[in-house]
Amino acid sequence: DAKTTQPTSMDCAEGRAANLPCNHSTISGNEYVYWYRQIHSQGPQYIIHGLKNNETNEMASLIITEDRKSSTLILPHATLRDTAVYYCIPANTGNQFYFGTGTSLTVIP
Amino acid sequence: DAGVTQSPTHLIKTRGQQVTLRCSPKSGHDTVSWYQQALGQGPQFIFQYYEEEERQRGNFPDRFSGHQFPNYSSELNVNALLLGDSALYLCASSLLDRDGYEQYFGPGTRLTVT
Numbered sequence: 599d600a601k602t603t604q605p606t607s608m609d610c611a612e613g614r615a616a617n618l619p620c621n622h623s624t625i626s627g628n629e630y631v632y633w634y635r636q637i638h639s640q641g642p643q644y645i646i647h648g649l650k651n652n653e654t655n656e657m658a659s660l661i662i663t664e665d666r667k668s669s670t671l672i673l674p675h676a677t678l679r680d681t682a683v684y685y686c687i688p689a690n691t692g693n694q695f696y697f698g699t700g701t702s703l704t705v706i707p
Numbered sequence: 708d709a710g711v712t713q714s715p716t717h718l719i720k721t722r723g724q725q726v727t728l729r730c731s732p733k734s735g736h737d738t739v740s741w742y743q744q745a746l747g748q749g750p751q752f753i754f755q756y757y758e759e760e761e762r763q764r765g766n767f768p769d770r771f772s773g774h775q776f777p778n779y780s781s782e783l784n785v786n787a788l789l790l791g792d793s794a795l796y797l798c799a800s801s802l803l804d805r806d807g808y809e810q811y812f813g814p815g816t817r818l819t820v821t
Contacts, residue, residue, distance in 0.1 A: 630807045632809060634812075639795065639815075639817075640814060640815070641711070641797055641812035641813050641814045641815050642750065642797070642799075642812045643812070644809045644810070644811060644812075647807065647809055649807060683749075685749060691803075691805070691806050691807055691808065692738065692755075692757075692762075692801065692803045692808075693763065694740065694752035694755060694763055694765060695740075695742075695750070695752060695799075695810065696752070697742075697749030697750045697751070698749055699748075699749055700749055
């Protein structure tokens with residue numbers, strides 16, 4: 599059973615904000631929402647994670663809805679180097695990650 | 708600070724052979740997880756090691772086995788290789804007792820079975 603639903607692909611103009619949605623309606627109370635990205639054939643790169651509150655770091659912002667059933671990753675000013683597959687992963691501390699199929703983001707010049 | 712390292716980078720084996728892949732976790736990390744990523748798919752969890760014991764296991768046959776050493780490094784062994792074992796094998800390290808701590812991934816080992 600899929601744990602998350604993400605758009606298969608999205609485009610974003612360079613310099614604009616990229617908003618990547620994720621539905622995780624079956625998330626349990628103690629599961630965090632992790633976001634990773636993977637550039638072609640490289641290892642997944644950690645972006646950000648959160649439990650209930652919105653989070654921001656130097657790479658991105660994470661908005662989690664109050665019912666925790668969905669979240670949005672925001673890349674504030676997308677660059678060509680942000681072209682990658684983005685994965686949203688609900689998981690407990692120390693537990694295995696289910697990656698799903700992710701969203702293939704293409705940043706267009 | 709070196710991140711997660713994996714060796715070798717690439718490997719070509721023949722059906723029926725055995726292979727060993729190696730992983731050194733990020734400094735200070737005590738937990739190592741292995742994932743298999745077939746072409747065009749997301750990574751799939753194989754197993755996780757903590758304190759030199761297999762702590763969790765995904766839906767992989769017994770041909771896949773592993774080991775964790777006292778210095779926290781880890782090996783993944785695959786016996787009786789099949790063509791379908793061709794994939795990118797990823798290692799991730801973490802700290803088990805830190806609530807919400809993220810996993811850090813290595814660059815992977817590309818295994819081709821012919």
